[in-house]
Structures are given as C-alpha cells and as structure tokens.
Amino acid sequence: MALVSHIAEEQVSTPVSSSKSITLKIFRYNPEHDDSSKFMEFTVPYEKWTTVLEAILEVKKHFDHSVAVRYSCRQATCGSCGMMINGKPRLACFTKISELDSNVVTVEPMNNFPIIRDLAVKFERLFDTHQKIKPYLIRDDTELETDEREFLQTPEEVEQYIQFANCIKCGLCNSACPTMATDSSFVGPQALAQAYRYVADSRDKGKDSRLKIIDESHGIWRCHFAGSCSQVCPKGVDPAMGIQLLRGYLLGFRS
Amino acid sequence: MRESTIMKIHYGTALAAVALVAVHILMRLTTGFVESLEYENVLANYKFVPYAAMLELILILLAVHGFNGLRVILLELKQGRMYEKAVSYGCLVAMFGLIAYGSNTIIRTNMGMT
Numbered sequence A: 001m002a003l004v005s006h007i008a009e010e011q012v013s014t015p016v017s018s019s020k021s022i023t024l025k026i027f028r029y030n031p032e033h034d035d036s037s038k039f040m041e042f043t044v045p046y047e048k049w050t051t052v053l054e055a056i057l058e059v060k061k062h063f064d065h066s067v068a069v070r071y072s073c074r075q076a077t078c079g080s081c082g083m084m085i086n087g088k089p090r091l092a093c094f095t096k097i098s099e100l101d102s103n104v105v106t107v108e109p110m111n112n113f114p115i116i117r118d119l120a121v122k123f124e125r126l127f128d129t130h131q132k133i134k135p136y137l138i139r140d141d142t143e144l145e146t147d148e149r150e151f152l153q154t155p156e157e158v159e160q161y162i163q164f165a166n167c168i169k170c171g172l173c174n175s176a177c178p179t180m181a182t183d184s185s186f187v188g189p190q191a192l193a194q195a196y197r198y199v200a201d202s203r204d205k206g207k208d209s210r211l212k213i214i215d216e217s218h219g220i221w222r223c224h225f226a227g228s229c230s231q232v233c234p235k236g237v238d239p240a241m242g243i244q245l246l247r248g249y250l251l252g253f254r255s
Numbered sequence B: 001m002r003e004s005t006i007m008k009i010h011y012g013t014a015l016a017a018v019a020l021v022a023v024h025i026l027m028r029l030t031t032g033f034v035e036s037l038e039y040e041n042v043l044a045n046y047k048f049v050p051y052a053a054m055l056e057l058i059l060i061l062l063a064v065h066g067f068n069g070l071r072v073i074l075l076e077l078k079q080g081r082m083y084e085k086a087v088s089y090g091c092l093v094a095m096f097g098l099i100a101y102g103s104n105t106i107i108r109t110n111m112g113m114t
C-alpha cells in the first residue's frame, strides 16, 4: 500500500512543480475517419529531466486522452516509442525536452511506416523483414543434442558483432532511410544490420543462406550508403557499416 | 542472375569505362583538341582498328553500366511483379539495341562504308 501511494505521488509531482513550459504540437490523424491530418497544440510544463514521452502522457492525462501513442518500458529498451521529434526520428522516452533546445516540440509518426492513428505506426514490415533474415543462430548441433556444452567465444569474436546485438527493433533507422521511402520491397537497414549480426557471429553457420536472402533485387544492393540509419540509432548500432561489411562477403573481400 | 553478380558487373564496367574514357580523352590531346574533332581526324580514328575496338568496348561498357543503373533507379521508384519484369527486360532490350546501333556505326565507318 505504501508503495502504491509513493508511485502515485511521484507521477503527479514531476510536471506540476515546473516553472518552464513548451508548446507541444501533436500530429493527429485517424486513417479510418479523417480526410487529412492536423496538428493540435498544447502548453506543457517541463523540468530538466522531462522526456517527450512524459509530455505526451501529460497531454493524455490532462487535456486529451484520445492521443494515440505506443510505449512500454520508458527506458529505451522495448523500442515502442519511436516517432519524429522536431523532424528527426527519435525515441520519445529517450529524448529530453531540455536537450531539444526549442520552445516548440513537434511530434509526428515515423516516416516510412503506415499510420495506425496519430503517433502509432504499423510495425509489420519491420518485423517481416527482421524475420526474413533468420535472426537466430543456425547450426546443425544444438544445445539440446550436446548438453552441458556452451558455444564459447573469444572476446575478439564477440567484438565482431556485439554492437549489432544491441538493436531494440525500434525502426528509427528504417524511418530515416531514403531508400525505404521509395522502395516498398527494400529489406531495410534494421534487417540488414541483423543479417550482419548473425553472419559475423562465430557460432552461426547460416551465412550462405542469409547472404542468399539479402542478395536479391530489393536486398542489400539498394542501399546507397546515405548513412542516415546510423545517425539516428539510439543504441549505437551502425547499420550502414554492417551493410558495407556484408557487401564485403558478397563481393569476395571477406569470407 | 544473382544481384551480386549484376552489381559486380556494374562496378567493373564503371571502373573499366573510366580508364578507357580517360585514354579516349587523352587521345584528343595528341593533336589540338579542336583539330582532333575535325571530320577527317574522327574518320581516321574509326579506321584505325585498335582505336575502333576501344570505342566499341567503351560503347559496351557504358551501355551495360548505364542501363543497369537505369534499371536500379526504376526498380526503386515503383514496385510490382509485372512492372519489375517490364523494367528488367526493357532495359536489357534497350541495352542491346544501343550496342547494335553504335556497333553498326563503328563497323561501317571502320570499313569505309560511309
């Protein structure tokens, strides 16, 4: 009981004590009812630590509960809250209002994703392409057959792929990618980075089948190395580099 | 054909074309640039078999590279099974058409049929 009241207290105390405020412009659109989109403006108080997600939740709580937004962990782990914040794809829970350096914060749904409603977008294509590259270790001998055995790796072997294992499937990279904007069949930087993550893993034996999957007319070759995917990734993954390293395998520079 | 094979050809033709076009431009400088483009000089180039062979090679390299580039642009612009088939075969036909047309000019000029 004490714990519950403590949490409740914490939720109300944050924004109310603030002296500063910003104008939060929220994109509103329901494809099922609306002919066109519009922006709604709200004045929201904030503190140094207030995130964009908290500001949106403040709007939902006090002004308009119908604003659609997807979130879960609130700590840049689940990858749910990606959106365009002042024109750039970012995680709402990982972006502090104070760091945006602007009195107006505009939030829109991510580019290159179909809109469900307002700020929530469909992730089907992201998950389909992710699944397509077989995001798991492929090998004939499994842990089930050889119990008590681990697939040991040296630190150098882990180093080959570990940054790519940090991907949280937030889709920000796909949203920033210029090829994704025009090519509806492009596999995308997220899936390509994950293809590299497994191809570079010394425990994996599925390199050939994965390279075959991405070596098609809407696969890896449609990347023009704009590099915008790597610029927006909140987890420090460098999909553009992964794509170039993967190309090395296909061009015969790596084995 | 695998896309990686096509792209290897794409990059290879680009590199080879840059090298041969450089030779072609340098040849313009063996005499004065304007002079080298005079009718008689151009005709003499075509009649010199090694040079005509190089022009033919440049034609093939640029046609292959250019039409594959066009195919890639068109595939990124719009998608769909029929459209993609039409683009791929259309570019292939246009490529062979251009090579045939250019080769006809080179061969006929080389053989003095102009």
Ligand code: SF4
Binding pocket: A166, A167, A168, A169, A170, A171, A172, A173, A174, A189, A190, A193, A232, A233, A234, A235, A236, A237, A239
């Ligand atoms: S690579 Fe980065 S930006 Fe792309 S989905 Fe993974 S975490 Fe998000």
Ligand code: FES
Binding pocket: A070, A071, A072, A073, A074, A075, A076, A077, A078, A079, A080, A081, A082, A091, A092, A093, A094
């Ligand atoms: S809410 Fe989970 S990443 Fe933002």
